[in-house]
Every structure is written in structure tokens, then in C-alpha cells.
Amino acid sequence: xxxxxxxxxxxxxxxxxxxxxxxxxxxxxxxxxxxxxxxxxxxxxxxxxxxxxxxxxxxxxxxxxxxxxxxxxxxxxxxxxxxxxxxxxxxxxxxxxxxxxxxxxxxxxxxxxxxxxxxxxxxxxxxxxxxxxxxxxxxxxxxxxxxxxxxxxxxxxxxxxxxxxxxxxxxxxxxxxxxxxxxxxxxxxxxxxxxxxxxxxxxxxxxxxxxxxxxxxxxxxxxxxxxxxxxxxxxxxxxxxxxxxxxxxxxxxxxxxxxxxxxxxxxxxxxxxx
Amino acid sequence: xxxxxxxxxxxxxxxxxxxxxxxxxxxxxxxxxxxxxxxxxxxxxxxxxxxxxxxxxxxxxxxxxxxxxxxxxxxxxxxxxxxxxxxxxxxxxxxxxxxxxxxxxxxxxxxxxxxxxxxxxxxxxxxxxxxxxxxxxxxxxxxxxxxxxxxxxxxxxxxxxxxxxxxxxxxxxxxxxxxxxxxxxxxxxxxxxxxxxxxxxxxxxxxxxxxxxxxxxxxxxxxxxxxxxxxxxxxxxxxxxxxxxxxxxxxxxxxxxxxxxxxxxxxxxxxxxx
Numbered sequence: 050x051x052x053x054x055x056x057x058x059x060x061x062x063x064x065x066x067x068x069x070x071x072x073x074x075x076x077x078x079x080x081x082x083x084x085x086x087x088x089x090x091x092x093x094x095x096x097x098x099x100x101x102x103x104x105x106x107x108x109x110x111x112x113x114x115x116x117x118x119x120x121x122x123x124x125x126x127x128x129x130x131x132x133x134x135x136x137x138x139x140x141x142x143x144x145x146x147x148x149x150x151x152x153x154x155x156x157x158x159x160x161x162x163x164x165x166x167x168x169x170x171x172x173x174x175x176x177x178x179x180x181x182x183x184x185x186x187x188x189x190x191x192x193x194x195x196x197x198x199x200x201x202x203x204x205x206x207x208x209x210x211x212x213x214x215x216x217x218x219x220x221x222x223x224x225x226x227x228x229x230x231x232x233x234x235x236x237x238x239x240x241x242x243x244x245x246x247x248x249x250x251x252x253x254x255x256x257x258x259x260x261x262x263x264x265x266x267x268x269x270x271x272x273x274x275x276x277x278x279x280x281x282x283x284x285x286x287x288x289x290x291x292x293x294x295x296x297x298x299x300x301x302x303x304x305x306x307x308x309x310x311x312x313x314x315x316x317x318x319x320x321x322x323x
Numbered sequence: 324x325x326x327x328x329x330x331x332x333x334x335x336x337x338x339x340x341x342x343x344x345x346x347x348x349x350x351x352x353x354x355x356x357x358x359x360x361x362x363x364x365x366x367x368x369x370x371x372x373x374x375x376x377x378x379x380x381x382x383x384x385x386x387x388x389x390x391x392x393x394x395x396x397x398x399x400x401x402x403x404x405x406x407x408x409x410x411x412x413x414x415x416x417x418x419x420x421x422x423x424x425x426x427x428x429x430x431x432x433x434x435x436x437x438x439x440x441x442x443x444x445x446x447x448x449x450x451x452x453x454x455x456x457x458x459x460x461x462x463x464x465x466x467x468x469x470x471x472x473x474x475x476x477x478x479x480x481x482x483x484x485x486x487x488x489x490x491x492x493x494x495x496x497x498x499x500x501x502x503x504x505x506x507x508x509x510x511x512x513x514x515x516x517x518x519x520x521x522x523x524x525x526x527x528x529x530x531x532x533x534x535x536x537x538x539x540x541x542x543x544x545x546x547x548x549x550x551x552x553x554x555x556x557x558x559x560x561x562x563x564x565x566x567x568x569x570x571x572x573x574x575x576x577x578x579x580x581x582x583x584x585x586x587x588x589x590x591x592x593x594x595x596x597x
Contacts, residue, residue, distance in 0.1 A: 107571060108537045108592045110384040112432050114404035114411040129415075129427045130388035135536065135594075137388040139413065139430055141403075153403045156413055156432050158386050160537055160592070164569040167597040172493050172526065173565035219446050252446065262409065263382045263434055265539045267573045267592045269566040291447035291577065292543040292585045295438040297381060299541045299588050301575060303565065311566045314573050316590050318382045318434070318541045320409075323441040 053231050054198065055240065059091045061098065061124060069095045069124045073117060077195040082116035084195035085261045086243030090236040092140050092157045095126040097235065102128075103136040104163035105272055106235050110265045111157040118144055122154070136161045164271060173314075175305040178204045181224040181283045199244055200228045202283075208246050209254045216254035220289040221245055225304075230281040233306075235272055241284055241304055242266045242315040248290035248300050249321045257322045262297070264317040270310065283307045296320060327505050328472065329514065333365045335372065335398060343369045343398045347391060351469040356390035358469035359535045360517030364510040366414050366431045369400040371509065376402075377410040378437035379546055380509050384539045385431040392418055396428070410435045438545060447588075449579040452478045455498040455557045473518055474502045476557075482520050483528045490528035493564040495519055499578075504555040507580075509546055515558055515578055516540045516589040522564035522574050523595040531596045536571070538591040544584065557581045570594060 051057075058074035077087040089111045096102060122144045130137040138159040146152035184202040206221035225241055247259035288302035297318055304313040325331075332348035351361040363385045370376060396418045404411040412433040420426035458476040480495035499515055521533035562576035571592055578587040 108386075110432060110537070110539060112382075112411055112434055115406065129430060132389065137386055137427070137430055153411070156403060156411055158384060158430050158432060158537075160386055162536075162571065164571070167570050167595075168527070169566075169568045170526065171566050171568075172563070252444065253442070262436075263384070263432070263539075265384060265537075265590060267566075267571075267590070269568045269571075269573070271569070289446070291588045292443075292445050292541075294443045294445075294543045294585075295545070296441050297436065297438070297541075297543075299543070301588070301590075311568075314565045314575070314590075316539060316541070316575075316588075321441075 053229060055227065055231055055237065058087050059094045059236055061091065061095055067125055067127050069126070070121060071124055072121050073119050075194060077198060079193045079195055082118070084193070084243070085113060085264065086240035087195065088117060088142070088155060089243060089264060090239040092124060092142065092155065093159065093239050094236050095124040095140060096138050096159045096161065099126050099128065102161060103131055104134065104161045106159055106268050107162040108160045108265065108267050109157065109239065110263065111155060112263045113155060113261055115152065115154045117142065117154050134163045171311045173303055173311060175285055175309040176222060176287065178222055178285065184224060198228055200226050206251050209250060212254055212256045214254055216252045219248040219252040220287065221251060222285065222287045224283045225286050226281065226283050232280050233275040233278045233282065235268060235275065238275065238284070238304060238313050239266055241286065242302065242313055245286065245288040245300065245302060247319055247321065248288065249293060249298055252290060252293065259319055259321040261317050261319050264315065266313055266315045268313060270312040278306055284312065293321070327503060329501060329505055329511065332361050333368045333510055335365065335369055341399055341401050343400070344395060345398055346395050347393050349468060350472060353467050353469055356392070358467070358517070359387060359538065360514035361469065362391060362416070362429060363517060363538060363540070364513040366398060366416065366429065367433065367513050368510050369398040369414060370412050370433045370435065373400050373402065376435060377405055378408065378435045380433055380542050381436040382434045382539065382541050383431065383513065384537065385429060386537045387535055388430060389426065389428045391416065391428050408437045445585045447577060447585060449559055449583040450496060450561065452496055452559065458498060472502055474500050480525050483524060486528055486530045488528055490526045493522040493526040494561065495525060496559065496561045498557045499560050500555065500557050506554050507549040507552045507556065509542060509549065512549065512558070512578060512587050513540055515560065516576065516587055519560065519562040519574065519576060521593055521595065522562065523567060523572055526564060526567065533593055533595040535591050535593050538589065540587055540589045542587060544586040552580055558586065
């Protein structure tokens with residue numbers, strides 16, 4: 050068992066068919082409930098460690114129904130359809146509610162696939178940016194524990210330092226890695242996919258409450274490719290919004306390995322308060 | 324009841340709590356099973372006509388687990404979590420399997436929201452393109468019935484006419500509308516979201532089997548905004564891939580109203596054969 054704080058946070062204990070028990074980690078706490086990326090990685094982990102798993106994760110959609118309360122939770126992962134080379138999963142995270150029922154706090158679907166090598170091509174080249182050691186680590190806001198788990202070096206579109214409504218675009222580019230070095234894997238990059246601060250903060254240079262409602266991750270790299278990256282490697286992240294409308298904006302984002310391979314494309318729809 | 328062929332195809336009859344009965348439509352048949360966009364619109368329709376609905380669709384993720392067989396199917400739509408202004412749904416489409424069980428052929432999650440007007444901004448401007456009446460309608464391949472239900476005028480990246488491996492990019496821009504004029508609505512644009520031909524055909528100029536595995540749609544426009552568009556209006560669609568890897572590629576796409584408002588951003592992960 051890894052002693053890395055990330056692996057501790059996503060640890061699940063099997064508890065009967067298709068059920069796993071987990072516990073929130075103070076190390077990945079957000080302002081309300083846990084960092085969404087650690088919840089997504091935990092959901093993925095239930096599928097990865099399920100005895101019926103076929104292949105590896107290809108896509109994940111997670112819907113944040115309610116704040117996960119500090120404490121224990123149950124992840125239920127059901128393989129609802131197994132084909133020759135793909136498998137479809139539905140996942141739910143539940144916690145005891147006020148009335149004693151199990152409340153659903155997260156729903157998710159995961160597709161896994163047994164992939165084989167084919168003609169392949171990256172069609173979104175990594176942007177040309179300064180190397181990580183040439184970029185200043187920008188001090189991150191102190192308001193959430195999970196931010197201390199990552200090292201971020203923003204190349205473009207950092208968290209605004211002045212909240213004066215002067216924003217002109219929504220694109221962030223940054224180098225990203227675990228603060229405590231960790232081997233890249235599918236759970237780890239799932240956390241990275243949710244590591245961008247809300248686009249509305251950048252676009253408006255205005256600090257307003259915001260929270261992810263639904264996130265989708267497409268895994269272009271498999272675990273063998275990720276395992277070939279050295280421990281402590283950087284990942285380049287790029288995120289931007291396409292529309293802010295009536296309380297919700299979208300985010301479209303990419304993650305590349307330090308040597309320029311696309312690892313993940315990911316999207317989310319995010320609530321924002323006026 | 325509308326007599327438009329699209330509305331007939333997505334018609335559902337309530338059959339007990341949370342259950343709706345539908346039937347595949349020959350008018351929207353694809354090579355194997357129905358056009359994915361009509362299935363997605365049918366799933367959305369179950370949520371829209373559910374008596375417990377709060378607000379309007381904000382996001383949809385649909386996973387195509389297996390080909391939907393010609394004939395009847397059941398859509399089960401469950402409101403698993405209702406908050407003050409958002410609601411989370413899980414949806415499944417089932418059909419009788421060979422052994423008499425109900426086989427799951429589609430899984431989906433939908434988030435609906437009661438939205439109010441806020442500061443809003445389109446951050447992905449509509450590309451400057453020729454007006455629909457200045458673009459030639461390209462004859463579409465005849466291999467699928469559903470293609471006859473749409474009128475498409477490709478501005479860039481049409482279906483290749485020569486399959487010689489000469490592809491250089493994966494971006495298609497096209498004007499799109501129902502062949503039989505129909506008022507834009509949330510179900511209708513859900514169909515549009517899946518109307519792009521597989522990016523791998525364009526990128527490689529090579530005809531290989533391909534099929535959507537999972538699609539996500541984010542609805543930036545609500546039904547009132549769509550209802551203000553004139554019947555017979557065009558929608559500008561843009562789609563491109565970011566990565567083709569080991570049997571699966573992604574597609575990221577946008578739909579704009581004819582007057583340049585972003586209506587939908589949408590993503591999918593698609594299987595392709597070498």
C-alpha cells in the first residue's frame with residue numbers, strides 16, 4: 050500500500066458485492082466538502098479495483114449532486130454491460146442522510162475498454178511554453194487544503210491578484226504536479242483534470258462562488274504509458290471556457306505529458322453565482 | 324402532438340413510475356441501430372416529460388452500451404437527487420435480451436437546473452463563415468436513413484470524396500437544420516450535437532468503421548431562447564478531434580444559432596477500427 054497522501058485519500062475497502070467503503074481526507078478538503086478531483090479519482094478507483102473490470106478507463110462522467118460530508122461514504126460500482134472489448138459502469142456515492150436513508154451525493158458513469166495499438170495521432174499539439182524550471186511557482190491562495198497537495202506554475206492566466214473586473218480572457222496554461230512526488234497513473238490524472246480554478250474568476254477578474262456540477266474525462270493515455278513517465282514529471286494543463294450563461298459556464302481542458310503527448314481531454318459545467 | 328418525424332421518433336408513453344415506452348423509428352435508422360442523436364434526444368425527452376422535473380436540462384451524458392435493436396424499448400428516468408435549483412437524473416434504456424432479462428443498451432445521466440438571468444458572455448465567438456445561402460448543399464452519403472432528416476451545408480471539412488489517406492486536419496464547419504422545418508428546442512439540438520460524421524474519416528481520408536461510445540452535451544441556451552429562433556433557422560456546427568489513440572478518438576464541438584449565439588458545447592469519445 051502506497052503511503053502517498055493521494056493514495057491514502059482514494060483508498061477503498063470492499064464491503065460486499067459492488068460496494069466499497071471510503072473516507073474523506075482532510076488533506077484534500079475544499080471550501081465545502083472534498084476537492085472534486087479527489088472524489089472523481091475515488092470513483093475511478095472503485096472501478097479499477099472491481100474484480101469484474103475489463104480493460105482500463107476510457108471515459109468518466111461524474112456529477113456532483115451535493116457536498117460530500119466529512120466522514121465515511123459508500124461507493125457502489127455496477128458493471129451494467131460487458132461487451133467483447135468495452136464495459137459500461139454506473140457508480141454512485143452515498144452517505145447516511147438526516148432521515149437515516151442513504152443520500153446520493155455523487156452519480157457517475159465510466160466506460161472501460163481493452164485497447165490495442167492502432168494508428169494514432171495527436172491533433173491538438175502541446176502549446177509552445179517555457180519549461181517548468183523557467184516559470185515561477187505562483188503562491189496559491191491558502192483557502193483550501195487540497196491546493197497544498199499540488200505544485201502549480203502558471204504560464205498564462207493565473208488566479209487574478211486584483212479583483213477589479215478587468216478580465217479579458219478565460220485561458221489558463223500551467224505546469225502541474227503532485228507536491229509530494231508520485232508516479233502518474235489514471236487516478237492521479239483524474240485529480241489533475243479538476244485542478245483548474247473556476248474560469249469565471251479569470252474572465253471577470255471577479256471573485257464569485259463557483260462549483261463543478263458535472264465533469265467528463267477522456268483518457269487517451271493508458272496506465273502503461275503513464276507508468277513510463279518519471280516520478281516527479283510535470284504535466285501541462287490548459288483550460289478555457291466557451292460560454293458563461295445564466296449561472297453556469299463550461300470548461301474545456303487538455304493535459305499533456307512533459308514530453309508533449311496528450312494524456313487527457315476533459316470538460317466540465319460549473320455553477321457560478323452572480 | 325406534433326406530426327414532425329423527429330417528434331414521432333422521440334415519442335414516449337408513460338408506463339408506470341419513472342418508466343416510458345418508446346419505439347425505434349425507421350426514419351432515423353443508422354447503419355446499425357438508430358442514429359445516436361435520436362437516442363440521446365429520446366433520453367432527454369424522458370426527463371423533460373417526467374412529472375418530477377425541476378427546471379430544464381443543463382447537461383446530458385449518454386453512453387451507448389450496445390446497438391439498440393429495431394422495435395420497442397423502455398426508458399427509465401430516476402430523479403436521484405433534487406436540490407433547491409438543480410436536479411440529478413440517472414437514465415437507462417433497456418430492451419428484452421436473448422435470455423428474457425432486460426438488457427441495458429444505454430446509460431445516461433442528466434442534470435437539470437432552474438436558471439435565472441445573470442452576467443453572461445460567449446467566450447467562443449462564432450467563426451466568420453459564408454451565409455447558408457452562399458454554401459452549396461453537399462449531397463450526403465446515402466447509406467443511412469437519418470442523414471435524409473437533416474440538411475447540411477459544409478463550409479470546411481466535408482465528408483471526403485476520395486479515400487486516399489490524404490487528410491490533413493479534423494475540423495468540420497457546416498450549416499445544419501432539419502430537412503423538414505422544425506422549431507428549435509432542447510431535444511432537437513441534442514440530435515444536432517451528434518450529427519457530425521466521424522472525425523477519423525476526415526483526418527485520415529480513410530473510411531473505417533466508427534461509433535460513438537459516450538457523448539456529453541452542455542446546454543447553454545434554454546427552451547425560451549430556442550423558441551425565439553424562427554422555424555427553419557440554420558445552426559452553425561463546428562467539430563474537431565484532439566486525439567486519436569489506440570482505437571478511440573475524441574470530438575469537441577460547438578453549435579451556434581444563425582445570429583451567432585452559442586447554443587451547445589458537446590464532446591464525445593468514439594471507437595474507430597484500424
